[in-house]
Amino acid sequence: MSDHATNPATEAFVAHRNLLFTVAYEMLGSAADAEDVLQETWLRWVRVDLGQVRDQRAYLVRITTRQSLNRLRTMRRRKETYIGPWLPEPLLTAPDVAEDVELAESVSMALMLVLETLSPTERAVFVLREAFDVSYDEIAAAVDKSPAAVRQIAHRARQHVDARRPREAVSPNETRAALESFQRALATGDLQGLLDVLAPEVVLVSDGGGVKQAALRPIIGADKVARFIAGGYGKAVGALATVPTVVNGNPALVVRLDGEIDGVLALRVEDARIIGLYYVRNPEKLSRVESEIPLTLR
Structure with a gap:
C-alpha cells in the first residue's frame, strides 16, 4: 500500500x-x-x-x-x-446520513435490533437486497446459495423484518421534539414529564456489557421505565449533562456524568411519544461517538 x-x-x-x-x-x-x-x-x-x-x-x-x-x-x-442485553455499537453519523431516509432507517438502532433476530445468512441476504439493492445473482455468489434459494431467503427475511420493524416512518423533527421533551424531564428530574413523553408500552433496553451497571432484562411500561431512569439519575441531576447528537442517522443523546461520557441514548418514536429507548453504556462500544463515521449505500 x-x-x-x-x-x-x-x-x-x-x-x-x-x-x-x-x-x-x-x-x-x-x-x-x-x-x-x-x-x-x-x-x-x-x-x-x-x-x-x-x-x-x-x-x-x-x-x-x-x-x-x-x-x-x-x-x-x-x-x-454476553452479560445482559446486547445493543449495536452506536456511530456518530454526519448530517447527510439523517437526510437520506433509506440509509438512516437501515442503520437505525431499532432496525439493527430487528436484524439481530435473523440467521446470519438471512441477515446477509436482507441487508444486501433491501439496503444495497444487490442483484440476486450477486448475493447468491456472496452467500454460496443458488439465486432461487436467495429469493426464498429474501422473501422470508423481509416478512420477518416487516412484522417487527416500526410501523411507519417518523420525521426527524418529530423524533427531535420527543427527544427534547425527554431531555428536559431528565435534566430537571421531572418524573411526570418523563411519563408524558413515554408511550404506555415503551421498552427500555440498556447495554452495560457487565462493565457498567445496566438492567439485565428489557424494562417494559412507562411507569417502570420512568422510575428506572429517575432512580438511576435522579440523584445525579447536577452532575448530569445530555447533549443532542445524531447517532446511526437518527436523533439521540450523549449522556455525560461529571464531564465523562456515561452512555449514548437512542430512541424510537411513534405518534409523538417514545416507544423504544436504547441505552449503550458499555465503554467498549463508545469509542465512535465523538468523531463522525461516513456511511453510504452506494
Whole structure:
C-alpha cells in the first residue's frame, strides 16, 4: 500500500471503503468488527487478479459479505456469554446520513435490533437486497446459495423484518421534539414529564456489557421505565449533562456524568411519544461517538 496514486487495487478499495464498512456494520452491528472485516477484505483483495474482475464494487462487496458472515458466526458465540442485553455499537453519523431516509432507517438502532433476530445468512441476504439493492445473482455468489434459494431467503427475511420493524416512518423533527421533551424531564428530574413523553408500552433496553451497571432484562411500561431512569439519575441531576447528537442517522443523546461520557441514548418514536429507548453504556462500544463515521449505500 506504499504507492497509493498508482496502485489500482488500493484506488478501488479506497473508492468503495465507506460502502464496504456500511455493509459490514449493518451485518454485524459492531464498528470494531466491521473494521476487522475490512482489513480481511483488503488482504484478500490485493491477491486478486484485477484483469479477471468485471465489476470491482460487486467483487469487493462479495468478499466483505463472506468475511462478515464468518465474523457473524463467531460473534453469535460471543453474544451467548454476553452479560445482559446486547445493543449495536452506536456511530456518530454526519448530517447527510439523517437526510437520506433509506440509509438512516437501515442503520437505525431499532432496525439493527430487528436484524439481530435473523440467521446470519438471512441477515446477509436482507441487508444486501433491501439496503444495497444487490442483484440476486450477486448475493447468491456472496452467500454460496443458488439465486432461487436467495429469493426464498429474501422473501422470508423481509416478512420477518416487516412484522417487527416500526410501523411507519417518523420525521426527524418529530423524533427531535420527543427527544427534547425527554431531555428536559431528565435534566430537571421531572418524573411526570418523563411519563408524558413515554408511550404506555415503551421498552427500555440498556447495554452495560457487565462493565457498567445496566438492567439485565428489557424494562417494559412507562411507569417502570420512568422510575428506572429517575432512580438511576435522579440523584445525579447536577452532575448530569445530555447533549443532542445524531447517532446511526437518527436523533439521540450523549449522556455525560461529571464531564465523562456515561452512555449514548437512542430512541424510537411513534405518534409523538417514545416507544423504544436504547441505552449503550458499555465503554467498549463508545469509542465512535465523538468523531463522525461516513456511511453510504452506494
